[in-house]
Amino acid sequence: MKTKFLFFTIVLLLPLTSFCEIGANEIVKNADLKRGLGNVSHSFNVAVTDQDNKKEMFHVSFKDVNNSLTEQTEPERARGRKLLMRDYDIWLFTPNIKKALRISLEQKLTGQVSNGDIARTNYAEDYEAKILGTEKSGNTDAYRLELKAKNNKVTYGRIEYLVAKSDFSPIEATFFAISGKPLKKASFLDFKPIQGMSRSTKMVIQDYLQKEKVSTMIFSNHKTEKFSESLFNKDRLEF
Amino acid sequence: MINKKIPLILIFLTVTSMADAIAESWEHKTRGYLSTKLSPYTRNDSKSLGFLARAQIEHSISFAESLDTVNQLRLQSNSINDDLSVKSRSDEKDYFDLYLGENYFRSKSDNWVFQVGYQEVVWGEAFGFNFADIVNPKDQRQTLFSDAGENRIPLMLINGKTFFSIGDLTGSAQLLYSPEPRFSKNLPVEIFAGDRFPQESLTVIKKKTPGFFKTHELGGKIASSYQGYDIALFGFSYLDRDPYYLLSSASLTNITLREEHNRVKSFGLSFAKTIYDFVLRSDAVITQDKLINYMENSALLSYSSDLFNALISLDTPSYFDYSGVFIFTTSTLKNVRANSFRNKNQQYAIGKITRSLKDDKSLEISYIHELELSGQSIQTILNWPFDGSTDLKFGGEFYFGNDQSNLARLKNCSNVFFSVKRYF
Numbered sequence: 001m002k003t004k005f006l007f008f009t010i011v012l013l014l015p016l017t018s019f020c021e022i023g024a025n026e027i028v029k030n031a032d033l034k035r036g037l038g039n040v041s042h043s044f045n046v047a048v049t050d051q052d053n054k055k056e057m058f059h060v061s062f063k064d065v066n067n068s069l070t071e072q073t074e075p076e077r078a079r080g081r082k083l084l085m086r087d088y089d090i091w092l093f094t095p096n097i098k099k100a101l102r103i104s105l106e107q108k109l110t111g112q113v114s115n116g117d118i119a120r121t122n123y124a125e126d127y128e129a130k131i132l133g134t135e136k137s138g139n140t141d142a143y144r145l146e147l148k149a150k151n152n153k154v155t156y157g158r159i160e161y162l163v164a165k166s167d168f169s170p171i172e173a174t175f176f177a178i179s180g181k182p183l184k185k186a187s188f189l190d191f192k193p194i195q196g197m198s199r200s201t202k203m204v205i206q207d208y209l210q211k212e213k214v215s216t217m218i219f220s221n222h223k224t225e226k227f228s229e230s231l232f233n234k235d236r237l238e239f
Numbered sequence: 240m241i242n243k244k245i246p247l248i249l250i251f252l253t254v255t256s257m258a259d260a261i262a263e264s265w266e267h268k269t270r271g272y273l274s275t276k277l278s279p280y281t282r283n284d285s286k287s288l289g290f291l292a293r294a295q296i297e298h299s300i301s302f303a304e305s306l307d308t309v310n311q312l313r314l315q316s317n318s319i320n321d322d323l324s325v326k327s328r329s330d331e332k333d334y335f336d337l338y339l340g341e342n343y344f345r346s347k348s349d350n351w352v353f354q355v356g357y358q359e360v361v362w363g364e365a366f367g368f369n370f371a372d373i374v375n376p377k378d379q380r381q382t383l384f385s386d387a388g389e390n391r392i393p394l395m396l397i398n399g400k401t402f403f404s405i406g407d408l409t410g411s412a413q414l415l416y417s418p419e420p421r422f423s424k425n426l427p428v429e430i431f432a433g434d435r436f437p438q439e440s441l442t443v444i445k446k447k448t449p450g451f452f453k454t455h456e457l458g459g460k461i462a463s464s465y466q467g468y469d470i471a472l473f474g475f476s477y478l479d480r481d482p483y484y485l486l487s488s489a490s491l492t493n494i495t496l497r498e499e500h501n502r503v504k505s506f507g508l509s510f511a512k513t514i515y516d517f518v519l520r521s522d523a524v525i526t527q528d529k530l531i532n533y534m535e536n537s538a539l540l541s542y543s544s545d546l547f548n549a550l551i552s553l554d555t556p557s558y559f560d561y562s563g564v565f566i567f568t569t570s571t572l573k574n575v576r577a578n579s580f581r582n583k584n585q586q587y588a589i590g591k592i593t594r595s596l597k598d599d600k601s602l603e604i605s606y607i608h609e610l611e612l613s614g615q616s617i618q619t620i621l622n623w624p625f626d627g628s629t630d631l632k633f634g635g636e637f638y639f640g641n642d643q644s645n646l647a648r649l650k651n652c653s654n655v656f657f658s659v660k661r662y663f
Contacts, residue, residue, distance in 0.1 A: 052598055054627070075627030076270070076662040086409070089467055089513065096388030099361040102469055104516040104556055152515060228349035230402040234469070235411035235462050238361075239345065239352045239400075 024129035024145055028161070030168035032122045035188065035200050037222055039065050039122065044222040046070075048113055051214045058118060061225070065122045067232040082237045085120055088153035093237035100237040113205060113215050116155030123147055123161070126154040134165065137172065141165040152178060170200060174208070182208040194222050266301040276658035281637065283651040286322040290333070291315075291381075291658075293389060295340060305347055311340030311393075319380050323427055323651055334380070341393050351401040357393035360415065362460055362473050364511040364520040367589065368568045370548035371473070371522040373505050374415065374458065376423040376480040382652050384605070384618045384636050395419040395451075410463030417456040420478040421448050422500055428484065430648050432580055435534050438494040444487060446498040454478065462509075469511040479503045483530040486539045496539070501530045516556030523549040531572065533579040545573040560595040585645065586610040599624045603634075607646060614644025632658045 032038060046058040057074035072081040080095040091100040120126065127147035135144055147159040157178030162171040170188040177183055190202035201220065207213035230236055271294065278289035294314040301307040318333040343356025363371025366387070375391040400413040429441055458475030482498035489495070507524035526546045533540055552566040566589040575583040591605040600623050607616040620634035635655040640647045 050598075054599070077624070077628060077630060077660075079270070086464070087407075089464065096386065097361070097366060098359055098388065098391075099363070101364070101366065102511040102513060102518050102520070103554070104513055104518060153513075229404050230349050233402045233404065233409045233411060234464055235400065235409075235413075236352070236402055239347060 024131045024143075025124060027131075027143055027145060027163055027168055028127070028129045028147065029124040031161070031163045031170045032124050033197065033199070034167075034169050034191070035203075036062070036121055036219075037195055037199075037224070040224060041226055042222055042224045045220045046118055047218045047220070049216045049218075051212060060118060061227055061231060063227050063232060065120070065125045068118075068120070069231060070118050083118070084232060084234055084237055086232055086234075088120075088151075090116075091234045091237065098238060100234040113217060114155055117203075117205070117217070120155065123159065126150055127159060129161075132160075135162075137162055137164075140171065142171055149178070156183070167198070169198070184208050190218075195224070268299045268301075269296070270663065271296040272660055272662045274658060274660035276632075276656055278652075278654035278656035280322070280652065280654050281635075282653045283322065286318075286651075288318075289322055289652065289654055289656075290318045292317075297340070306345070308342075308344050310342050313338055313340040315378070317380055319382070319652060320427060323430060323649075339393070343396075350403075351399065353400075354396070354398040356395070358396045358398055359391045359393055360396065360398060361391075362471065362507075362509065363522045364469065364471075364509040365522050365550050365552050365566070367552075367564075367566060367591075368550055368587070369522070370524045370550055370568070370570075371507050371509050373475055373477075373480075373507075373524065373526075376421045378424045380424055380426055382636055382654075383607070383616060383638075383646075383649065384620075392421055392423070394421055408463055408465040410461065413460045413462075415456075415458045415475070417477070418452045419448065419450070420454060420456055420500075421480075422446060422478070422482065422498075423480040425481065428496065431645070432532075433643070433648075435578075435580075436494050438489065438492055440493045442493065442495040443484075444495065444497045446482060446500055449478075467513055469509070471509040472507070473509070474504070474506045476502065476504045479529060483532050483541045484539060485541075499530075501528065503528050518554040519551070520554070521549070521551045523547075529572075531575075531579055531581060533576040535576075535578065542574065542576050542579075544575065547571045547573070557595070562593050562595075564591045565589070566591075582611065584611055609640065609644045609646050612641050612644035614638070614640040614646030614648075616646045616649075628662045630660045630662075632656070632660075 041063050043059065043061050046060060048056045048058070055074065056072065056078065059071045059073055061069040066087045068085045070083040072078045082093040084091045084100065090103055092103045093100045126149065128150055130146045132144040132146050135142055142162045142164050145161040145163060147161055149157050156175040157180065158176040160174040162173070163169070164171060169191060172188070173186045175183045175186070185206050185208055187204045188200040189204065190200065191198045192201050201218060203217040205215045205217070273294045274292070276291040280286055280289060292315070295311055297309065297311045299307060299309045314337050316333065316335045321333050339357060341358055343354045343358050345352065345354045347353070360374040361372055362374065363369050369387065375394050377390045378392055379390065381390055394417055397416045398413070400411055402411045403409070428443060429436065456475070456477040458473065458477070460471055460473035462469070462471035478500040482500055484496040485499055487495040487497040503526050505524050505526045507522065510521045512519045528543050529546045530541045530543055533542060548570045550566060550568045552564060555563040568587045570585040572581065572583050588608045588610060589605065591603060594602045596602060600621065603620045603622065605618045609615065616636065616638045618634065618636040620632055623631040623633065625631050637653040638646045638649040
């Protein structure tokens with residue numbers, strides 16, 4: 001009798017478990033839409049300021065989750081630097097080297113910001129999500145999610161992600177290396193209406209161990225825009 | 240020297256100001272930099288202070304989305320030729336060059352780019368030792384650790400490039416034609432010729448650049464990226480950027496050499512691949528019919544040989560703010576004669592560690608080991624971005640080891656340095 005009871009309990013719980021797993025990935029998909037325009041061809045600007053108020057400006061052309069081009073516009077010494085991302089491949093072009101060099105996603109772009117933080121921001125594409133639980137973040141009920149890298153090509157091995165229950169707004173994320181070492185923490189702030197949806201326009205990234213190391217990314221000027229395929233060809237970066 | 244260059248400045252200023260006047264609607268951008276480097280020598284008995292100054296002004300005009308032009312004016316003053324000359328030379332002096340840099344028109348569409356004018360074209364995957372960077376001549380009157388990006392001499396080129404995409408594969412095909420070859424500017428010949436010339440003074444007659452359409456250079460490259468691999472194949476038929484020497488005259492006290500450049504053909508392959516967070520790069524180039532000098536019974540002669548250059552490098556990811564690059568290079572002559580001006584094999588192992596510091600500062604330490612002849616070099620640099628437009632560098636570079644090695648031959652330019660570069 002006990003065995004039958006256990007069997008029926010498991011059978012009844014199975015769909016619930018699978019609902020939770022689907023739910024976790026859906027939550028991440030919805031949260032991604034709160035941090036950008038999603039998988040829509042568009043452009044936007046990013047201003048990155050560090051703890052000493054040093055500012056760097058970037059213009060991002062985002063064709064889809066697998067194709068983006070980031071061009072640095074400030075400061076003067078770095079003007080014309082370009083970062084191209086195609087799938088998990090990434091190339092850096094600098095005006096003095098005059099050729100596109102393959103680099104890794106993990107390499108830092110500036111301050112606490114890795115290349116992948118600007119060029120590859122759709123977590124749903126790169127990570128498998130699991131709900132760890134629910135908790136209060138200030139006055140907000142939130143899901144605590146664990147995102148595990150689907151492959152070892154992505155920027156981080158694991159992310160712990162806090163997302164608002166009510167509207168899936170991202171609140172906070174802690175990023176871990178593939179080795180498991182905590183790297184940095186990010187907060188998602190300043191939600192503003194962009195293209196018909198409330199989206200975060202500010203991301204504050206703090207080094208996990210050296211807390212004084214902070215970079216603030218401000219996203220602005222989101223525009224839907226069509227791009228030619230060749231814009232995302234690494235051999236075109238020099239032109 | 241300055242007076243001869245004044246027409247260049249006038250052309251540059253006239254073209255840019257005319258452009259300003261004709262169409263205010265065109266989009267203009269002016270940018271550039273000024274830099275200077277002071278380098279007290281640590282092992283040079285005759286000279287104590289090296290000096291290098293550079294400036295570049297670039298004016299670009301965008302006439303329309305598909306048509307633009309770039310005009311650069313460059314200035315360079317360098318004391319290294321004088322500082323490193325061992326023998327008394329008629330051309331021994333600090334040099335001051337004022338010249339037009341890149342100056343070209345560009346037309347482009349979604350699928351192709353076409354450029355005409357003086358340009359720099361860079362091939363290859365590696366940096367530092369860049370064997371595939373064969374198109375432009377270089378100003379090699381620098382120390383080994385100088386900025387390669389500032390040493391290229393623009394070449395008159397008709398440069399067409401088309402882009403393609405087939406599924407996951409993207410790529411490009413490029414064709415180059417130059418009607419006016421140019422040559423590299425090199426350090427004093429006696430540094431590498433050693434003590435082969437007993438005369439006290441040495442004169443080198445430089446080869447002048449052939450006039451327009453007197454000779455032709457032609458080349459091309461096909462490059463592709465597919466599933467994490469970058470592969471390029473390239474070829475170029477050109478006048479050797481480096482000279483071989485003919486004896487012009489000789490006396491007991493003076494020898495006069497004449498530079499010549501023969502036609503060579505280079506074919507090569509470049510490759511890069513990301514492996515986890517490491518990046519593996521490789522360039523391999525075969526240059527056919529290179530002429531190399533040698534001495535036979537006190538006569539200066541030359542022989543032809545194919546030259547194979549190859550490089551493999553690995554960039555590491557950052558660990559606790561440290562990152563590294565490790566490079567192995569090999570350069571081999573197919574044939575070699577006794578008393579040749581270069582060895583059959585030249586191999587170098589290079590390691591560079593970079594430590595990221597606060598406020599975007601970084602500390603770099605590089606070590607080069609010349610394997611066959613035991614030459615060595617160490618360089619340290621503290622990169623200090625002072626503000627958004629100013630870079631400071633402090634460091635030192637030191638050459639030592641076996642006196643016959645290529646690295647130890649540069650020991651007289653071992654130095655500590657301070658440099659400042661201001662962008663505008």
